Amino acid sequence: MTADERREVREAVLAGRRALESLEEASEALDSASNWGLFDLLAGGLITSLVKHARLGDAREALERARADLYAFTREVDDVRTIESLCVDVGGIATALDVIADNPFVDLYVQKKIDDAQDGVEAAIGATRTVLARLEALR
Template sequence: MTPGQQREADEAVVAGRRALASLEEAEDALESASNWGAFDLFLGGAISSVIKHVRLGGAREALERARDDLYAFTRELRDVSDIEVLRMDVGALATTLDVLFDNVFVDLYVQKKIDDARDNVAAAIRATRVVLARLEETPR
């Protein structure tokens, strides 16, 4: 490996580690939102719906950071794709319905969106770890 290739590999590893940390932060934020969603579904009311959506806002911010870091990682790698799946779109209507008409059907819908986002983040974490492991195994 030439010094230039080594530098590029090192930059990719740094970007990959940053992306992995962001993904793990997003995973934690989604876990918190999911827990509040479960509480809201079974025992909650308007207040728990509001708290859940505050947590979802934090999860959206974490997902944005993770997506930005994954874009940087892909620029370094040039061969990682499918990062657009890191999107969580509960929607303003669902948020409004969830808070105003707090019922099990809207709660289930929102919970499904959270679960889908968690699945996407988990898949991105696995893929990032695989690529990082390959990069780190590369002879220097």
């Protein structure tokens, strides 16, 4: 392996580690939002809904960083293809209804959106780890 190839592999590994860190941060934020969502379903109220949506905001920010880091990673390695699906978008109307009306049907809808986002993040974590392992084997 030439010095340039080693440098490219090293850059890809660093980008992959940043992406993995961002994805894990997003996963933690989604876990927190999910826990608050479950609590909101069972015994929540206005405060619970507000906290849940604050955690969803944290998750959105973490997912934006993860998406940017994954784009950087894929520029280095063209193996990860699921970047566009990384988002959590409950929607403004559902958010307002969830906080104001605190309806169990809206709570279930929001919980489903959180669960879908968690699935996407876990898939991206798995794919990133796989590619990182291959790159690290090259070093």
